[in-house]
Amino acid sequence: MAKNNSPSVxxxxxxxxxxxxxxxxxxxxxxxxxxxxxxxxxxxHCYSCPLATFACPIGVLANFSAIHLIPFAALGTLIFxxxxxxxxxxxxxxxxxxxxxxMARIPTPKFTLPAWTGCFRYVSLIVFVFAIPFFLGEGHSxxxxxxxxxxxxxxxxxxxxxxxxAGKAIVWPTAIKMVILxxxxxxxxxxxxxxxxxxxxxxxxxxxxxxxxLFFLRFHKDRCKDxxxxxxxxxxxxxxxxxxxxxxxxxxxxxxxxxxxTVGTVFAHFDKKIDNSKDQNxx
Amino acid sequence: MWTLVRxxxxxxxxIIVGLASLNYGSRFHFVPVLTEQKTxxxxxxxxxxxxIPPPFPGxxxxxxxxxxxxxTVQKTEEVAIxxxxxxxxxxxxxxxxxLNKSHELKRTYSGKAPSLCPT
Numbered sequence: 001m002a003k004n005n006s007p008s009v010x011x012x013x014x015x016x017x018x019x020x021x022x023x024x025x026x027x028x029x030x031x032x033x034x035x036x037x038x039x040x041x042x043x044x045h046c047y048s049c050p051l052a053t054f055a056c057p058i059g060v061l062a063n064f065s066a067i068h069l070i071p072f073a074a075l076g077t078l079i080f081x082x083x084x085x086x087x088x089x090x091x092x093x094x095x096x097x098x099x100x101x102x103m104a105r106i107p108t109p110k111f112t113l114p115a116w117t118g119c120f121r122y123v124s125l126i127v128f129v130f131a132i133p134f135f136l137g138e139g140h141s142x143x144x145x146x147x148x149x150x151x152x153x154x155x156x157x158x159x160x161x162x163x164x165x166a167g168k169a170i171v172w173p174t175a176i177k178m179v180i181l182x183x184x185x186x187x188x189x190x191x192x193x194x195x196x197x198x199x200x201x202x203x204x205x206x207x208x209x210x211x212x213x214l215f216f217l218r219f220h221k222d223r224c225k226d227x228x229x230x231x232x233x234x235x236x237x238x239x240x241x242x243x244x245x246x247x248x249x250x251x252x253x254x255x256x257x258x259x260x261x262t263v264g265t266v267f268a269h270f271d272k273k274i275d276n277s278k279d280q281n282x283x
Numbered sequence: 284m285w286t287l288v289r290x291x292x293x294x295x296x297x298i299i300v301g302l303a304s305l306n307y308g309s310r311f312h313f314v315p316v317l318t319e320q321k322t323x324x325x326x327x328x329x330x331x332x333x334x335i336p337p338p339f340p341g342x343x344x345x346x347x348x349x350x351x352x353x354x355t356v357q358k359t360e361e362v363a364i365x366x367x368x369x370x371x372x373x374x375x376x377x378x379x380x381x382l383n384k385s386h387e388l389k390r391t392y393s394g395k396a397p398s399l400c401p402t
Binding site for chain 2: 037038039040047055056059060063064066067068069071072073074075076077078079080081082083084137138209211212213214216265266267
């Protein structure tokens, strides 16, 4: 089979990831003051941000858990997008992920967290988003929104700045929220996407859909030369043949610069079979 | 075949389920929420102020039944109002709706909704 060295569609698309993330930012941070806080967005962005267009899905899940109701609209949004795209939402649309990507570009030594640390996301989801609000209520100090650094950075800090400028009394967030924000701001310089990797409950939900999503990363063993290039391309330093569509993958598509990894749908599986049969006929 | 099920049929079904849930939650899901409503009630109060005695004997002393005085007062009562899920999303994220001890949803404000998240 002739080798195809031209860059794949996915690797060409990966070069545009910054622009696509910035484009989505115009949806989440509406400068024209269109507020739709009755609608849940699919990304991690606190509604308290002065520019936030939509409501945060994790905030909705946690608050509805506190009032013992099922948020059908929010769940439907997450199920629909998760089943279609999986963690592509994390790598291509999430503004908090974009913030971490931008801050990671500052040249500081970067450390790779062990793969098992990704399990903390599920603890965060089950305990702080569902269990604590359900059993202890929205007023408990461990309610997720009272800990969230996105809320601190995107909501509390701008609100405090607005109050200070207007000469009004400043409402400070809780000490634990500020400590978590401080730790996050420190970690973001020394590891790639620490929030997404360690704690994000929304990423935990989307990663559950990765093994069954319509669009997925495909590893072609027959094209692999065992050069480990994919691992060096992956910012998380995981070997894609083990961890393609792994639980921590945000599908940034950096690894698709190697031809052994492509983005596919189930229909591409049949295309591969057609290519193989053509090669056999030519041979 | 398994790949077709895992990457084709299953996500297709989930997409349909997700869209159906989104449609139901946005348009058909309503929840009763107790809201304080002020109503005006008119009550009748008999006027029991002391009667002035007639100045001269022989005049009619007590003219009849006491005067009835009507007074309008404001009464606050809790009324259950059906709120759509989108409105509940906005209310609950500003701490505008809580669960009371009877496991009923209750609005925490009357009039204008709070603008800041309580967290």
